[in-house]
Each structure stands twice: as C-alpha cells, then as structure tokens.
Amino acid sequence: MNSAGTSAPPASAALRAVHVTKKFGGLDALKDISIDVPQSSIVSLIGPNGAGKTTLFNMLTGLYRPTEGSILLGERDITRARADVITGYGVARTFQNIRLFGAMTATENVMIGHHARMRAGLFGAILRPPWVRREERETRARARELLAYVGLHESVFDRLASQLSYGDQRRVEIARALASQPEVLLLDEPTAGMNPRESHALTEFMRKLRDELELTILLIEHDMKVVMDVSERVTVLDYGEKIAEGEPAEVRTNPRVIEAYLGRQE
Amino acid sequence: MSELRAQLREWRDAVQKRLPPWRSRALAGLLIVIGIVLPFFFPPSSGFMNATIIAVAYAVMALGLNVVVGFAGLLDLGYVAFYALGAYSLGWFGSGFFFKAHVHVLVSPVTRTLPGIHLNFILLLAGAAIICAVAGMLIGLPTLRLRGDYIAIVTLAFGEIIGVVAVNGQSVGVGGGMTLTAGNLGISAVDQPYFPGIGLFDLLNLRPWYWLILAIMLFVLFVNLRLRDSRLGRAWIALREDEIAAVSMGIPLVRTKLLAYSIGAAFGGMSGAFFGTYYTEVNAGQFQFGFSIFILAMVIIGGLGSIWGAVVGGLALGYINNYLIPDVLNGLPGKFGLNFQLTQVEFGIFGFLLVIMMLLRPQGLIPERRRRLELTAKIAAEDSQLMEAQGTIGGST
Numbered sequence: 199m200n201s202a203g204t205s206a207p208p209a210s211a212a213l214r215a216v217h218v219t220k221k222f223g224g225l226d227a228l229k230d231i232s233i234d235v236p237q238s239s240i241v242s243l244i245g246p247n248g249a250g251k252t253t254l255f256n257m258l259t260g261l262y263r264p265t266e267g268s269i270l271l272g273e274r275d276i277t278r279a280r281a282d283v284i285t286g287y288g289v290a291r292t293f294q295n296i297r298l299f300g301a302m303t304a305t306e307n308v309m310i311g312h313h314a315r316m317r318a319g320l321f322g323a324i325l326r327p328p329w330v331r332r333e334e335r336e337t338r339a340r341a342r343e344l345l346a347y348v349g350l351h352e353s354v355f356d357r358l359a360s361q362l363s364y365g366d367q368r369r370v371e372i373a374r375a376l377a378s379q380p381e382v383l384l385l386d387e388p389t390a391g392m393n394p395r396e397s398h399a400l401t402e403f404m405r406k407l408r409d410e411l412e413l414t415i416l417l418i419e420h421d422m423k424v425v426m427d428v429s430e431r432v433t434v435l436d437y438g439e440k441i442a443e444g445e446p447a448e449v450r451t452n453p454r455v456i457e458a459y460l461g462r463q464e
Numbered sequence: 465m466s467e468l469r470a471q472l473r474e475w476r477d478a479v480q481k482r483l484p485p486w487r488s489r490a491l492a493g494l495l496i497v498i499g500i501v502l503p504f505f506f507p508p509s510s511g512f513m514n515a516t517i518i519a520v521a522y523a524v525m526a527l528g529l530n531v532v533v534g535f536a537g538l539l540d541l542g543y544v545a546f547y548a549l550g551a552y553s554l555g556w557f558g559s560g561f562f563f564k565a566h567v568h569v570l571v572s573p574v575t576r577t578l579p580g581i582h583l584n585f586i587l588l589l590a591g592a593a594i595i596c597a598v599a600g601m602l603i604g605l606p607t608l609r610l611r612g613d614y615i616a617i618v619t620l621a622f623g624e625i626i627g628v629v630a631v632n633g634q635s636v637g638v639g640g641g642m643t644l645t646a647g648n649l650g651i652s653a654v655d656q657p658y659f660p661g662i663g664l665f666d667l668l669n670l671r672p673w674y675w676l677i678l679a680i681m682l683f684v685l686f687v688n689l690r691l692r693d694s695r696l697g698r699a700w701i702a703l704r705e706d707e708i709a710a711v712s713m714g715i716p717l718v719r720t721k722l723l724a725y726s727i728g729a730a731f732g733g734m735s736g737a738f739f740g741t742y743y744t745e746v747n748a749g750q751f752q753f754g755f756s757i758f759i760l761a762m763v764i765i766g767g768l769g770s771i772w773g774a775v776v777g778g779l780a781l782g783y784i785n786n787y788l789i790p791d792v793l794n795g796l797p798g799k800f801g802l803n804f805q806l807t808q809v810e811f812g813i814f815g816f817l818l819v820i821m822m823l824l825r826p827q828g829l830i831p832e833r834r835r836r837l838e839l840t841a842k843i844a845a846e847d848s849q850l851m852e853a854q855g856t857i858g859g860s861t
C-alpha cells in the first residue's frame with residue numbers, strides 16, 4: 199500500500215514529490231513521502247491535524263527545503279529552488295489561514311499575483327515608457343477579469359482586502375493565485391469556514407478551473423463530502439507518513455484511514 | 465463623537481466629488497510655482513532662506529528614508545550612514561583634500577588651478593547617489609535576510625560604524641601622506657557648485673542654492689511618485705504586509721528589499737552631497753546617531769509611507785529645528801525670567817512633539833491613502849460591532 203503510487207509514476211505527472219523527508223530538529227514532520235499529481239487531475243491530500251499536509255505544501259512551493267528527497271515539476275527538479283522562482287515556473291497556492299495583503303485593494307492583490315509575469319523593473323517604473331504603461335493597464339484589466347471569474351461583484355474590486363467578507367477573501371486569494379498563470383494550483387483548505395452550499399459551489403468551481411484552464415489541482419481538505427466529490431485520487435497522511443493512496447472510494451474503506459480518523463476499534 | 469466624524473467624512477467626500485479630477489495635479493503645480501518664486505519674497509541671504517534650504521534638503525532625506533521604512537517596511541535606524549557617505553563622496557571628489565591628484569572636470573576657471581580632485585557638482589551628485597546605492601547593496605545583502613527588529617539593530621550598528629570610521633579615518637593613510645577622512649577637523653574648503661553660464665555659487669546669495677536643492681527635491685519626489693504606482697512599489701507594499709505571501713506570489717525577497725534599501729540610500733547620499741557643499745566642509749561630527757532618528761521622526765510625523773507626508777514632515781522639522789527654535793522662539797524662556805535658551809532643550813521639544821503626534825494623530829500629518837482607508841474601515845467595523853452588541857442586549861430582554 200505504501201509504495202503503490204511510486205512504483206510506476208505516470209509519465210504525465212505535473213508535480214511529483216519523490217521520497218521526501220522533512221525534519222525539524224529531532225522531529226520528523228514528514229517521513230519518506232512520495233506523491234504524484236497527474237496532469238489535469240484533481241488530487242486531495244487529507245489527514246488529521248498535524249499530519250504534515252501543510253508542511254508538504256510548503257515544500258512543494260519552496261518555502262521549506264526537504265531534508266531528503268526531491269521535488270519535480272514536470273521534468274524540472276525544483277527541490278532547491280526559491281519560492282518566487284517556483285511561482286515563475288508555474289506553481290501557485292493559497293493559504294490555510296488567508297494571507298491577503300490587507301492594506302491593498304482586491305484588485306491590487308490580484309495584480310501582485312501577476313508580478314512574476316511582468317517585466318517592468320526599476321528604470322521601467324521611473325521612466326514609464328509606453329510598454330510599461332500598457333503592461334500596467336493590461337495587468338489591471340486582467341486582475342478585474344479574474345475577480346469577476348471567481349465570482350466577486352464589481353462593487354468590491356476596489357475595497358481593501360481586509361474589509362472583504364470571509365468568503366470573498368477566499369475568492370480573492372484564488373484569483374491572486376490564478377493571476378500568476380499557473381499550471382499547478384495548490385489549495386490549502388479552500389472550503390474552511392464555508393457552509394455546505396458555498397462548499398458545493400467551490401467544488402464546481404474547481405472542476406471548471408481544471409476543465410477551462412487545464413489546471414492541475416492539489417488540495418488539502420477536511421470536508422469529506424468535497425474530497426469524495428471532486429478528487430480523482432486521494433493521499434492520506436498521518437503523523438508525517440503516507441498511510442493510504444488511491445481512488446476516493448478505495449481510501450474511504452481503508453481500515454488504516456478509518457483508524458487514523460476515528461481511532462482503533464477494540 | 466463617531467457621528468461627528470462620520471458627518472465630517474461625508475462632507476469631505478461631497479467636496480471631493482465636486483472638484484474636478486485634475487485638482488491634485490493643479491494643486492501640485494501651484495505648490496511648485498510657489499516653491500520656485502518663494503525666494504523673491506525674502507532677502508537673498510536671510511536666516512529664513514538658510515532654514516528653507518536646510519528644510520528642503522531634509523525633505524529629500526525624508527523622501528529617501530520613506531522608501532525604505534514607509535514603502536518596504538524595513539526599519540532603518542542607521543540612515544545617517546548614507547548622509548555621511550554622500551557628504552564624503554563630495555568631500556573626496558570636490559575639494560583639495562586629495563592634494564596629490566590633479567583632476568578637473570567642468571569646474572570654474574579659479575578651481576581649475578587648485579590641486580586635488582574637482583568634479584562638476586552634477587557629477588558629484590550622481591556619483592554620491594551611485595556610491596551610496598552600491599554601499600546600500602553591499603550592506604543590505606547580508607542584512608536584509610533578517611526580519612523586523614533585527615534589521616533595525618544591524619542598521620543601527622552600521623550607522624555607528626560609519627560615524628566611528630569618519631572620526632578615525634584621519635589616521636588611515638591612503639598613500640602619499642593623504643588620509644581617508646579629516647576626522648573632526650573636517651574636509652574644508654569644499655568646492656561650491658559651478659555651472660557654465662550660471663557661474664560659481666556663493667553663500668552671500670542663497671537663492672541659487674535654494675533652486676538647486678528644490679530641483680533635487682522635485683526630482684526625488686518625481687521618482688518616488690513613479691515608484692509608488694509601479695510593479696516595484698506594489699511589491700514593496702506586499703512585502704511589508706506579508707513576506708511569506710509575497711514570496712509565494714513570485715516576488716523575489718532579497719532583490720526587492722535591496723532595491724528599496726539602495727534607492728533610499730541614493731537619495732540620502734544626494735542630500736548628503738548637497739549638505740557637504742552647502743556647509744563648505746565635511747566634518748565627522750555631523751554624523752551622529754541622533755540624526756538617523758531625526759529623519760525617522762520626519763517620516764513618522766509626516767505619515768509613514770506617504771510621499772507628501774515625508775515632504776511635509778521634513779519641511780516642518782527642518783523649520784522647527786533651524787528657524788523656529790533658534791531664530792524666533794529662542795529667547796522665550798528668558799522673557800518669563802527662566803535662565804535657559806530653547807536651543808538647549810531641542811531634543812525635549814522634538815520628543816514632546818512626537819508624543820503629541822502619537823496621541824492626537826498617530827497616522828501622521830498626511831497619512832498614506834492605504835492607512836487612511838484602513839483607519840476608516842476600522843472605525844466603521846467598530847461601529848457595526850457596537851450596533852450588533854446593542855441588538856443582542858435588546859433581543860435578550
């Protein structure tokens with residue numbers, strides 16, 4: 199079971215972690231984890247609190263360096279790449295506890311997401327030649343399109359991010375991630391704090407993203423309904439180890455998964 | 465109280481809606497014209513003109529520090545280092561200090577006969593900016609990997625180091641009997657600006673000096689405004705708000721911070737170079753830690769992150785320091801039979817002003833647009849919470 203996914207990785211894996219271990223001092227946050235996220239698929243990462251899901255996300259996006267193992271984006275080894283470089287390569291993410299730039303408007307937040315795709319540097323900013331003006335104008339227009347695409351009303355586009363409602367903040371965060379034109383999108387508990395109706399809408403939206411933008415999506419999720427509904431594959435972590443992997447129905451009936459979530463039956 | 469505030473806000477918004485959209489440009493244009501014609505209303509070498517020149521030069525420094533502290537959120541407590549480096553760039557390359565050398569580029573006919581290195585002021589200004597920008601980059605490279613308070617501590621130390629180097633540089637030989645600095649004796653007889661067609665500046669007529677520093681400030685102001693509304697300016701704000709999120713959105717951490725630091729350094733160097741020639745000497749005693757705090761106070765009083773705030777803060781403290789306290793109010797305690805002069809308690813006065821500001825207007829004189837929005841949003845949020853609380857009380861009874 200443990201090595202089910204690693205023995206024959208699909209050739210079209212968009213993002214792969216290969217035997218990744220992360221140690222914090224004496225603590226093994228992640229032990230020998232391998233995971234494949236196939237191109238244009240939706241994969242869920244589940245597990246109890248403290249299982250190491252967000253730690254894995256942080257390594258995939260370059261915020262942490264793995265102690266051992268390697269991370270591949272397509273054919274490219276990104277194990278030691280900086281976070282901003284990885285974003286440039288086409289990986290974008292959202293955060294478990296929303297991390298918008300509170301003092302910037304919704305539009306500006308999304309424009310930051312496009313940063314890696316813009317070219318204006320110091321002298322471009324000071325001299326502001328026509329191509330910089332055009333780039334700035336296009337970035338702003340694209341940001342507004344994206345805000346509309348994730349379902350925000352135009353009246354909040356120029357509000358400060360910190361003033362937006364919780365649900366809208368989550369949407370802006372997704373728009374910001376999309377603005378970097380990613381190939382792989384990592385969503386850290388996107389439905390946290392949402393009611394069932396909102397969760398369902400987001401599930402539909404994830405499918406739409408995959409189908410329309412051909413995105414590969416890896417998400418951390420606690421809402422089992424969402425996980426079973428949207429994902430093609432599910433990986434289960436517990437205490438830093440991969441305890442199960444496979445199709446949603448398979449994983450749901452796996453005794454080790456049940457044990458991890460509900461405790462051992464005596 | 466909150467009702468009154470809401471009413472005031474409503475009126476302000478209503479007034480702003482009636483004004484044409486080009487009003488801010490018109491206002492800026494008007495201010496620039498007033499700035500240009502200002503010297504004609506005062507004698508060419510009055511104490512007020514002197515104070516104005518110094519105040520404008522302070523504003524240039526405040527604008528520079530505002531990029532570092534206000535935009536990028538890097539607390540720099542050693543900004544005096546770039547004042548020193550700018551002034552020394554001018555002293556080294558615009559005086560007879562390196563007396564063995566004979567280099568003259570576009571200087572007045574009189575200066576051309578003197579020993580030493582003598583470059584035209586524009587070259588010196590650009591040179592000071594470049595030297596400071598490079599120095600800023602070298603210091604920043606190891607420093608800016610740190611976060612928050614650690615940056616403050618390291619920059620503080622760096623400011624002190626430069627001060628000590630300036631004092632002790634008089635015993636550091638650079639060959640041929642020449643030294644690195646002149647310590648507390650000062651590099652003196654620094655060249656005064658000379659422009660072909662305008663002639664040599666002298667301290668009997670302060671008007672050209674004023675226009676020179678005004679031009680420098682307008683240039684720095686222009687660059688600041690352009691940077692604020694650019695990809696780079698946005699990246700600075702994002703880093704200030706949330707480093708992790710900014711990096712995850714593709715903003716290179718060290719490079720972006722370094723740019724803020726060295727641009728701020730370059731502006732400080734330009735102002736320092738001007739001070740070097742205006743004071744006609746470069747003396748190690750000028751570069752005290754207190755000066756870093758003084759510039760920081762300008763930025764904070766003006767409104768952290770606000771460009772116009774930095775200008776107003778720099779001018780305000782400049783006038784208070786160089787005109788109001790020494791020239792206007794200095795004898796005031798004596799009139800009340802007190803045996804001290806106001807200049808003796810300068811720092812007390814600045815401390816008092818800072819405390820008053822923090823109590824009455826913590827966002828600064830001209831707050832940054834973002835902070836203004838944040839503050840009004842917070843007030844609105846508090847109000848709505850109060851209403852909610854009242855609702856629950858009403859509901860439970």
